[in-house]
Amino acid sequence: MFLPTSRHEMQKQGIEQCDVVIVTPDAYVDHPSFAMAILGRFLEKQGYKVGILSQPDWKNPESFLELGVPRIAFAVSGGQADSMVINYTAKKIPRKEDRFCEDGNPYFSKKGEGKKYRIRPDRTVAVYCNQIKTACRDVPIIIGGIEASLRRIAHYDFWSDKIRRTVLLDSKADILIYGMGEYPLLETVQNLENGIPPEMIRVPNTAIICRKSGNYENVENAVILPSFKEVEDSKDKFAEAWRLFEKNDDRNVLIQKYDTRYYVQQPKRQATQEELDYIYDLRFERRPHPKYQRIPAFDMIETSVTSHRGCFGDCSFCAISAHQGKEIVSRSRDSILKEIKAISGMKNFRGTITDIGGPTANMYGSKCASGGCITHDCLKSGEGCKNLVPGTKEYLSILDEALKIRNVKRIQINSGIRYEQCILNDSAIESILGKYISGRMKIAPESGSDKVLKLMNKPSTKIFEGFYKRFTGIRKKSGLKCILTPYLITGHPGEGEKEILETSEFLKRFGLSGAQSQIFTPTPMTRSTAMYYLGYDPVTGQKTESEKDRKKLEKRKTYLLNRS
Known part of the structure; x- marks a missing residue:
């Protein structure tokens, strides 16, 4: 049974009033890769009555009351990604597809039908939030998700x-939750x-607006950022705040002044392995709500499994x-394998687990021997x-174990x-090439210019060269016919014509073909x-000069793709 999305569904489930209404611009997919599903199921498990208000008509304030007025709060998200990133290309052209909408159609009306x-x-x-306040002023609003998380302090907005x-x-929300939000x-x-x-x-992981900063300045180790006015008026103050x-x-507690008000943020709380296991052991339908036909984003992750959260790659972009x-x-291990067993027993399972990973697959199980650096x-x-x-060894062991599960034919x-050797040794490369990719290994050097790579906080071309030698040696030894497909970013700060030529020569030197490339899009709060x-x-x-002519950037991208 899905979480209710209408008054009719509430009645069928015996719910007179929701405790919390989760509001999202994404189609409701009851799958652990979608935030609205995880948060809704997590609250439900704690005894709360949760409704999912998916894709309300934002031009009509009354549409936000489709599930009635919640007893405790509205929980509002911008969706699985920042709305501006989803709505516009790097050239600021409106996108014609939204993969989190039915059939990828980003509009309320279908082609040729009325108002669009x-x-x-x-x-x-x-x-x-502003429309909810118009329709229902007295109920608290909690905001969260990546859009709120990355826009929580004064920030530069590219659009x-x-x-x-x-x-x-x-x-005008009442409280903000940043980062991963289940327990907060x-x-x-x-x-x-x-x-x-x-x-x-x-x-923990929350922020509020205060009329007075109170005693926060006296809190031990509290961090006081330059005020919004200072950041707005001075680039050097912006840099200091960043x-x-x-x-x-x-x-530590973080404070930033806005006119006579103060943004006050509490320190973060990291989930434990036990808590993560608990979250992913919740009951999910693992499919879109029946009112939708096809959701493109779901097609990609239907049989995928999240193994971990976080990434210490710290790429600047x-x-x-x-x-x-x-x-x-x-x-x-038990939690991951339990989920795969559940997937393998589903009626429409076709034998393939499309992913076991996270932001970076081979960071699973990684830890710091000293307890954690700053x-x-x-x-x-x-x-x-x-x-x-x-x-890496533990991760590959889980993949091998998953392959033994009944009905699983492929991982x-x-x-x-x-591809750094410290987390991808030769045996790991051989195992991945032989079992877990099909013909192409996708890697992300991002650039072939050492100057740009340093600004990206990515490893130098020398590190890639070492990986390439290991890769080709293992491929030759094993007789595998796998090739490397590089992913590139063009237009990153610091990249000029010289650096583009260096990247072109990089592709040629290593015989990298079929490159995929995107134009750098400045998203809030990144270096x-x-x-x-x-x-x-x-x-x-x-x-770090940046080329801001989007037509020139498109030519750079086309040039690199033609060279690969």
Whole structure:
């Protein structure tokens, strides 16, 4: 049975009033790869009555009351990704497809039918919350998900080309949850249920707006960011705020002033393996709600399994570490295999598990021998930190065990794979090539210019060369016919014509064909976005000019693709 999405479904399940209504611009897919499903099922398991308000008509405030007024709170998300990234290409052209909508159609009406506007509004979180406030002012609103998480402090917004305030103010929401939100959401809901006002809630991974900063400045190790006005008026103050935010890594209370108000953020709380196992052991239908026909995003992950969260790669352009964190939290072997057994017993299972992974597949089980560093520079320019304990052997053992499960004929790895030797040794390469990929191994050098790679915080071409020699040697020895398919980013800050030529020569030198490439899109709060806005690296001060003519960037992309 699905979580209710209408009054009719509420009645069928004997629910008069929902405790929490989760509002999302994505089609409701009851699968553990979709946030609305995980959060809804998690709250349901704790005894709460949860409704899913999927894709409300955001131009009509009353549509947000389709499930009635919740007893405790609305929980609003911008969806599986930032709405601006989903709605627009790197050239700021509206996309014609939204993979989280039925049949990929991003509009409420079908082609040739009446009024046409997007299902997912730009800056979804702010739009949804403001409409909810119009229709129902007195019920608290909790915001979360990646859009809220990455826009939680003053940030540069590529699409408007300006510094924007925290989304908490723009949305007029009561409380924000950043990062992975199951346990923070539960604790927040419990606080609200017990009558604690949002401004008094002190839950890990949450942030609020205060009229007064109170005694926060006196909290031990509290981090005070430059104010919004300072950040808006001065690029150097923006850089300072970014450095302080990054260095803090959500370990201490964070404060930023806005006019007479203050953004106050609590430190993060990392889930344990036991808690992660509990979350993924929840009951899911593992399919879209029956009111939908086909959801393209579901097709990709129908039989995929999440093995862990977090990524210590810390690529400058990637938002994963700012959302999921840099520490790896892995599920237990038993938990992963239990889920695969459940999938293999499903009526329509065709024998293939399409992925067992996370942000980076072969970071499963990785840990720090010293207990955890502040910097999380685990890969150390490709050589690897002496304290890094890779979990590669355990990960491959789980894949091998999964292949023995009844009805499972094939296991694929579709998550990213890091090729540094410290987490991908020769035996791992041989095992992956022989069993878990089909003909092509997708790798992400991102660039062939050492200057750009350093700015990306990616390993140098020398590290790739070492991997390539190992790869070709193993391929020759085993007789496998696998080839490498590179993934590239063009237009990253610091890249000019010289660096494009270096990347072209890189592709030619290693005989890399079938390259996939995208134009760099500055997303909120990443180091690369700060470089794009500032014109220099906020960490080193190195000048980083960026090509901002999107037509020229498209030519660069086409040039590289033609060279591969």
